[in-house]
Amino acid sequence: MRKPAVVVLAAVVGLSILPSPAGAEGGHVNLYSYRQPFLMKPLLDAFTRKTGIKVNMVYAKTGMLERLKAEGRNSPADAVLTADIGRLTDLVRAGLVQPVASAVLRANIPARYRHPDGLWFGLTTRARVIYADKTRVKPGEVSTYEDLADPRFKGRVCTRSGKHAYNISLLASFIAAKGEKAAEAWARALQSNLARRPQGNDRAQVRAIMEGECDVALGNSYYMGKMATNDKKPEQKAWAAAVTIIFPNQPRAGRPGGDALGRGTHVNLSGGAVTKSAKNRDNAIRLLEFLSGDFAQRIYAEQNFEYPVKSGVPLHPLVASWGTFKADTVHLTEVAKYRTAAAKIMDRVAFDH
């Protein structure tokens, strides 16, 4: 027992030295990321190629905020990347990020997708759309989130957990548009229309439509692109082929843009922020600038099927084929404010149970 223990000790000590962020030629930047490494890798590799700045990363879905907070001014993290608006506003509320005044970021990112004082910046948006079966759902049968709660969809709706950040965010946008009471009534009615207990991710809902478990589902737009072009798992192409994508709550005759029904489709954003403790502040800002620039925005659009925040960047042809849509114009900080209220509504209507 004794000898292996020594070897193991040596190995672990060796390991502990290895991953220490080494300063490459152009320096480095340290990321805490809520986005999966395999999504970010092509972008970060391109950044390193272009600038010589090495990117180090820790990915976790939970706990990064608490770790950053505990590490305080000595935290090695220079920037945080997140997959939704909620985490960004949490960071602001905890006082863990610092303002950035960058002409490049201001030019690249529309005002509604960044914090007014530069505390966070949106990098891509994704629409929370409705997927509808091509044959079982008549054209025009569903055109708003409100429709999904209508009795004619009883037993025909699928969605992932009501407690998932994407659904919480959608419900929060509903509160921002129509108030808490109306939002609760909607959530309750939607719950009673569910074909099955909320489960699985957004792709699983499309699969369920193809398999005939339900007719309509809520999901994020980019999943459609990922399924429709999935050469590694061709069966997913069949799932995608079974549904059409509907951008809910578009303004039209009898439903003007100012009306709540024509408020636009709910969008969420992925984004980034520079930490208060950043030792490599300039590199962190350069990274955000790079991610919001033409080159990176194109990769986001082409590989992840997300909507670039920078105007003029072409969409993936498939995404473009879904047509343009009006996004809900409410500022996302407003939506983030109602997250807790939305989570409580999900409890009150027992959405998942």
Add this chain to the structure above:
Amino acid sequence: MGLVGTRFGGGAGTFRRIDGWTLGTVLVALAASIPIFAVIGLALTPGESVWGHLASTVLPLYIRTTLLLMAGVGLGTLVIGAGTAWLVTMCRFPGRRIFEWALLLPMAIPAYVVAYVYTDLLEYAGPVQGALRASLGWTTKGDYWFPEIRSLGGAIAVMTLAFYPYVYLLSRVAFLEQSVCVFEVSRTLGHGPWRSAFRIALPLARPALVIGLSLVLMETLNDFGTVDYFAVATFTAGIFDVWLNMNSVSGAAQLASVLLLFVLVVVYLERRGRRGRRYHHTSTRYRALPGYPLRGGSAALASLACLAPVVLGFAVPAGVLGRYALTHYADTLEADFLTYTANSLGLSSMAAVITVAVGIFMAYGARLRGGPVVTAATRFASLGYAVPGAVLAIGVVLPTAWLDNTVDAVLDSVFGISTGLLLSGSVFVIIIGYVVRFLALSFGTIEASLSKVTASMDGAARTLGAGPAATLRRVHLPVMRGSVLTAAILVFVDCMKELPMTVILRPFDFHTLATFVHQYASDELLAESSLAALTIVASGILPVVLLSRTIGRSRPGHTGAPDGAGATP
């Protein structure tokens, strides 16, 4: 450590002297409890209370679901674990020698992976229901009934399959350590195998069964991966909901603390229930166990009973992973598996060695100086296992980062040197986390083993002039060799599978096999994660087989070959 113990010398009514063992044991236990204290401290920080909302909505559901889950998993693992352990230890039937080790295999597969695999197979869109629909002409959901895998029942089934090896392992060790005399007496009284099991073997094995069961239940309580995937509203799911969706980490810590209180009460009640009883025996006759030969139908049933958990808990999940790995291995081939595997193995072995050392020290200290303070401190220290990993990780981050920042501030103001963060974000913190999280495994296993060594052994050694440390080294450790190795392997295998703490505590660009699985599995990309998941399973198999062999030999005065009926003392 050389002070004479008070247990044997202290008079009634006098204050016990605080000696090295008492102090050492309490200090080690307190150090291991720091992260738990940090969680409780977090619970006490002011914040908007979530209790009013929870109590009026989902709290009753959380409690009901959690209790049902615990009851189901507890009963399931007890029946399967103790049942199969009894069969392979005491009965003779075809395949027994293989089942001895094969029954441990499900331990190598993380519960969340089992959950993913069975959902993939059994959901409406999966191959099983698809085949049923195709062959029987059903077309829609309404045409037939099929159990819903993503449900409380599904969670109970998955966790039972993933966790029963704990009970199997500990009860098998206990059955092996039982003297043949008690069974001979039992047979003389006309008891068959069933009555012997229920009247003699099970009651005698109670400490081991209770520890196995409590490990299972704590693991059930701390699980988030499975209940999240199945959307089962347990207390732990509630902790994460409050933390992430209601943005209240103090509220989450409050729920976690209530969970701890609940575990403490249950542990206390069980202890009180067997206060004053002793579970060792004085006979030294360890002739090979009798081995009731089973024939015909009962032999086939026994084989089947042992085969089912192995197939469902191991063969099916490993098979599905293997199939995916074959078709999708190219997707993740560029990943540096060698490094991830080395990281996993290095961290897990290191953590296993330390955790077992701490476990031995605490268990022996508690035996030596069984006062209320020592007992309470050691029990409390092993509660980390009941806390959800991600919450405990925050409990580790808080004190280590505080220590780092304090050292930095002091050195900076005195010498003008900034040390930055020394511990936080290093692999050492991951090891600290593992030790705190899995201390219950080593402490429990070793305590169970110690409880079966009669106190007269200590007395004899001490009479012969050996101090407590020498007694431990020369008497207890040799006797407990099997249990010590069992503890080490339990901790090792659990560290290999550990996810939530590693994810939060790790340094930049640091991957273990489990964190690599996680980045895909968290998005339900089972195929992409299959190769790494399979590597975890493969790395777990060897230690598990090794473990089984060790246990087979652990029977005192017995040198393996459990079939060799002729072995005499």
